[in-house]
Amino acid sequence: EVQLVESGGGLVQPGGSLRLSCAASGFTFSDYWMSWVRQAPGKGLEWVANIKPDGREKYYVDSVKGRFTISRDNAKNSLYLQMNSLRAEDTAVYYCVRVGVCSGGICYEVFLYWGQGNLVTVSS
């Protein structure tokens, strides 16, 4: 059974930093692209970042470029999101999501598996 379990969220002051982690199990983690998706309170879904299985390609939404870094440790079956220079508008539930397998610019099983989400609140 595929499981994605996020941790590391909480309350942080504007300008502060936080690191989210996602522990993956039930599949060969090193074969899959992975993603972070967020949802501000009462709002819609927003894709944040993707990372290739070997970690060498990363993509970000413009609003987090230069502030957030997605990374992974395949030996530990773990995905991370380092969030720096946090702003009030980054307040959201952050989901760890399995993208799927991507080849030739086409991805399969996109966002089939989601974690339960982890709340990050940026407030003074």
Add this chain to the structure above:
Amino acid sequence: DIQMTQSPSSLSASVGDRITITCRASQGIRNDLGWYQQKPGKPPKRLIYAASSLQSGVPSRFSGSGSGTEFTLTITSLQPEDFATYYCLQHMSYPWTFGQGTKVEIK
């Protein structure tokens, strides 16, 4: 960036009704589109992939259609458990973008 315009933003319907939700892409996205259902306090659940393929385990009253720039999600004979918020997602090019969501409420 590809914008996904989803409509309507909300709708009221009765059990047994047929409803249709539309997503329009600002440029062609082939069939790189999925539909997701989200209930309060839960993560989204994938219903449709590749614009028109039904995810395993999802009831056949859900269907998707379209290609290029216009896509629809149809639910025939709405059931009580279908009252939720629905999102489309394009994953043809970065940044991947979701539609704004459609909240389906009980009339």
